[in-house]
Amino acid sequence: MGQNEPVPFLLLIEDDDAIRTALELSLSRQGHRVATAATGEDGLKLLREQRPDLIVLDVMLPGIDGFEVCRRIRRTDQLPIILLTARSDDIDVVVGLESGADDYVVKPVQGRVLDARIRAVLRRGEREASDSAVFGSLVIDRAAMTVTKNGEDLQLTPTELRLLLELSRRPGQALSRQQLLRLVWEHDYLGDSRLVDACVQRLRAKVEEVPSSPTLIRTVRGVGYRLDSPQ
Amino acid sequence: MTKQFPGGLFAGRRWTSLRLRLLVVFALVALTAAVSASGIAYWLNREAVLTRTQDAALGDFRQEMQNRAAALPADPTPEELQRTAELMAGSSPGYSVLLVDELKDGRKVFGAAGPDSFGLADVPKSLQNAVNDRQKTTAANDAEYHMYWQRTKPRGNPYLVGGTRIVGGGPTGYMYKSLAQERDDLNALGWSLTIATGLALLGSALLAQAAARTVLKPVQRLGDAARRLGEGELDHRLEVSGTDELADLSHTFNKTAEALEKKVADMSAREESSRRFVADMSHELRTPLTALTAVAEVLEEEVDDLDPMIAPAVALVVSETRRLNDLVENLMEVTRFDAGTARLVLDDVDVADQVTACIDARAWLDAVELDAERGIVVRLDPRRLDVILANLIGNALKHGGSPVRVSVRVEGEWLLIAVKDNGPGIPEEVLPHVFDRFYKASASRPKSDGSGLGLSIAMENAHIHGGDITAANGSEGGALFTLRLPVDVGKVIAGEA
Numbered sequence: 001m002g003q004n005e006p007v008p009f010l011l012l013i014e015d016d017d018a019i020r021t022a023l024e025l026s027l028s029r030q031g032h033r034v035a036t037a038a039t040g041e042d043g044l045k046l047l048r049e050q051r052p053d054l055i056v057l058d059v060m061l062p063g064i065d066g067f068e069v070c071r072r073i074r075r076t077d078q079l080p081i082i083l084l085t086a087r088s089d090d091i092d093v094v095v096g097l098e099s100g101a102d103d104y105v106v107k108p109v110q111g112r113v114l115d116a117r118i119r120a121v122l123r124r125g126e127r128e129a130s131d132s133a134v135f136g137s138l139v140i141d142r143a144a145m146t147v148t149k150n151g152e153d154l155q156l157t158p159t160e161l162r163l164l165l166e167l168s169r170r171p172g173q174a175l176s177r178q179q180l181l182r183l184v185w186e187h188d189y190l191g192d193s194r195l196v197d198a199c200v201q202r203l204r205a206k207v208e209e210v211p212s213s214p215t216l217i218r219t220v221r222g223v224g225y226r227l228d229s230p231q
Numbered sequence: 232m233t234k235q236f237p238g239g240l241f242a243g244r245r246w247t248s249l250r251l252r253l254l255v256v257f258a259l260v261a262l263t264a265a266v267s268a269s270g271i272a273y274w275l276n277r278e279a280v281l282t283r284t285q286d287a288a289l290g291d292f293r294q295e296m297q298n299r300a301a302a303l304p305a306d307p308t309p310e311e312l313q314r315t316a317e318l319m320a321g322s323s324p325g326y327s328v329l330l331v332d333e334l335k336d337g338r339k340v341f342g343a344a345g346p347d348s349f350g351l352a353d354v355p356k357s358l359q360n361a362v363n364d365r366q367k368t369t370a371a372n373d374a375e376y377h378m379y380w381q382r383t384k385p386r387g388n389p390y391l392v393g394g395t396r397i398v399g400g401g402p403t404g405y406m407y408k409s410l411a412q413e414r415d416d417l418n419a420l421g422w423s424l425t426i427a428t429g430l431a432l433l434g435s436a437l438l439a440q441a442a443a444r445t446v447l448k449p450v451q452r453l454g455d456a457a458r459r460l461g462e463g464e465l466d467h468r469l470e471v472s473g474t475d476e477l478a479d480l481s482h483t484f485n486k487t488a489e490a491l492e493k494k495v496a497d498m499s500a501r502e503e504s505s506r507r508f509v510a511d512m513s514h515e516l517r518t519p520l521t522a523l524t525a526v527a528e529v530l531e532e533e534v535d536d537l538d539p540m541i542a543p544a545v546a547l548v549v550s551e552t553r554r555l556n557d558l559v560e561n562l563m564e565v566t567r568f569d570a571g572t573a574r575l576v577l578d579d580v581d582v583a584d585q586v587t588a589c590i591d592a593r594a595w596l597d598a599v600e601l602d603a604e605r606g607i608v609v610r611l612d613p614r615r616l617d618v619i620l621a622n623l624i625g626n627a628l629k630h631g632g633s634p635v636r637v638s639v640r641v642e643g644e645w646l647l648i649a650v651k652d653n654g655p656g657i658p659e660e661v662l663p664h665v666f667d668r669f670y671k672a673s674a675s676r677p678k679s680d681g682s683g684l685g686l687s688i689a690m691e692n693a694h695i696h697g698g699d700i701t702a703a704n705g706s707e708g709g710a711l712f713t714l715r716l717p718v719d720v721g722k723v724i725a726g727e728a
Binding site: 018019022025107108109110111177222 | 514517518519520521522523524525526528529532556559560576577578579580581584610613614
């Protein structure tokens with residue numbers, strides 16, 4: 001870890017003491033600063049007091065569950081969120097992604113895998129180019145890492161922004177879900193294509209005039225997605 | 232005969248069907264009865280009609296012969312003979328008469344009259360001989376000549392021919408009576424009887440049909456119910472009506488079905504609860520395991536700095552935690568398949584890329600030879616394909632040893648991935664069980680992945696795609712596992728629904 005690289009500050013919301021302690025230990029060793037909360041309510045309170053870079057959120061929580069916490073955060077904040085889910089409940093993943101999570105890991109999770117996911121999510125917010133692109137009423141400013149529609153700033157999560165940037169880098173060219181998983185989520189193989197679909201849905205809701213009949217982010221059947229300039 | 236079988240149920244039935252047998256038996260009974268009754272009636276009638284006609288004609292003829300022919304002088308002239316014949320035929324105009332007299336010089340004189348002109352040639356020789364045969368008079372036989380008759384059929388028409396000779400010298404007389412009228416009457420009778428027989432047959436067929444229906448309908452319903460029971464409709468019951476044997480049978484059927492339903496319900500409840508237990512248990516195991524896994528990793532990183540006495544213990548804890556992890560993961564996967572909650576997450580993937588990624592991620596690149604062209608894009612669940620490949624290749628590496636050869640090809644609508652190893656192959660008696668859960672081939676043969684579930688899970692993952700895996704031994708030794716998946720799972724599943 002370089003000297004000038006800031007230490008990522010994580011908020012871990014997990015109700016089970018053993019898991020919370022173990023993950024805190026593991027993540028701290030990986031070089032993160034970790035704050036922990038045992039319930040969703042505590043987590044939301046902590047979120048207002050401190051400003052974490054990322055939230056690791058367990059789905060099964062007493063009181064308000066992980067999905068609800070996720071939705072409440074998304075109402076005001078575009079903070080990256082990684083869900084801790086149980087893979088046996090396939091529906092959890094879908095609900096979690098719909099409620100605005102950026103990625104998910106399946107329990108029992110290895111600390112190294114979680115760390116890799118966290119770093120991948122955090123990298124999405126990093127700027128790399130300094131130009132801008134225009135797609136109809138949509139202006140993507142790669143220098144400022146902002147997106148405006150009809151002159152108004154759009155609130156995008158780092159994942160949504162990265163997805164839009166990757167698509168806008170190859171306008172008119174279809175990218176497969178697996179390609180996007182590599183580019184945006186940095187999953188080296190075997191990615192869950194539902195991550196892409198859920199993120200595209202959220203992105204469309206923000207950038208399209210009519211999200212149900214998209215003119216910018218088009219679905220290419222049997223391939224994936226493509227960013228077009230509206231005719 | 233109507234053989235309109237209801238629905239398609241009887242279409243293509245064998246010739247030995249119950250309905251047909253009933254029909255044949257009824258028809259045979261009806262035919263025998265009708266034919267014998269008609270035959271007897273016809274025969275009696277025929278005899279009565281013919282005898283009456285015959286007796287009347289012959290009696291009349293005899294009377295005429297005595298009255299007129301006997302009155303002729305010896306050696307009558309042809310004219311006299313002719314006039315007598317005319318008188319005889321005229322008195323009762325139903326038959327023709329031929330009178331023949333042999334003169335002393337041997338010439339024959341004829342006299343013929345009547346509606347059917349006929350000559351001596353028309354009279355059968357045997358009859359002429361019998362008529363002219365002079366018999367000795369005895370106590371039993373009072374006359375030298377008798378009257379003889381015969382029925383002939385010259386030119387297709389039936390005739391009665393009778394003949395006699397005047398006792399004590401005189402002409403021989405023949406009578407010739409047409410039986411056309413009687414024949415016509417008898418033919419009409421015959422026709423009526425045939426029609427009656429036909430009607431009886433038709434009636435019997437209808438009766439057979441009705442009988443068959445009353446018997447076969449309940450049988451058919453019973454068969455139908457049995458079939459539905461076999462198809463798993465355990466709550467299907469028969470309506471019991473009446474008190475006959477078929478009603479008894481229906482009642483028994485219902486009782487059997489009820490018992491079966493109860494038993495199946497019991498069994499599935501028990502199975503369900505044990506399944507839920509396994510599912511709950513693996514869920515519960517996962518929470519402590521998550522904590523253990525995270526901590527074990529921390530310990531693993533420190534293992535080099537630890538006391539050499541402690542380090543092996545820590546290494547053991549780490550490796551066993553990982554194994555326990557795999558086991559719980561596999562158990563949960565199995566319970567998901569058993570509960571039917573496993574879902575496919577489909578995507579279009581390049582198979583060669585997927586296989587490479589799978590091998591790469593597990594550091595098997597040196598041990599696996601891959602024979603796959605890039606660009607084979609298939610629609611499937613990439614995570615499940617990875618599970619299958621990891622289990623098949625891992626199994627091959629463990630038992631067969633490297634190099635393991637993986638080849639990918641597409642045949643029609645199917646993607647075929649063959650995994651072949653260089654080991655001793657699978658013993659024949661083990662082959663059918665390689666996909667069984669926790670199956671141990673022998674004490675000497677270690678289990679595939681430590682959990683004993685790997686190949687079973689691979690198979691379940693293939694099944695959920697609508698495909699399968701076959702295990703065999705290659706021709707030049709080594710085990711050969713072939714995974715077969717549809718090229719487009721989405722299409723296969725839509726087609727099945």
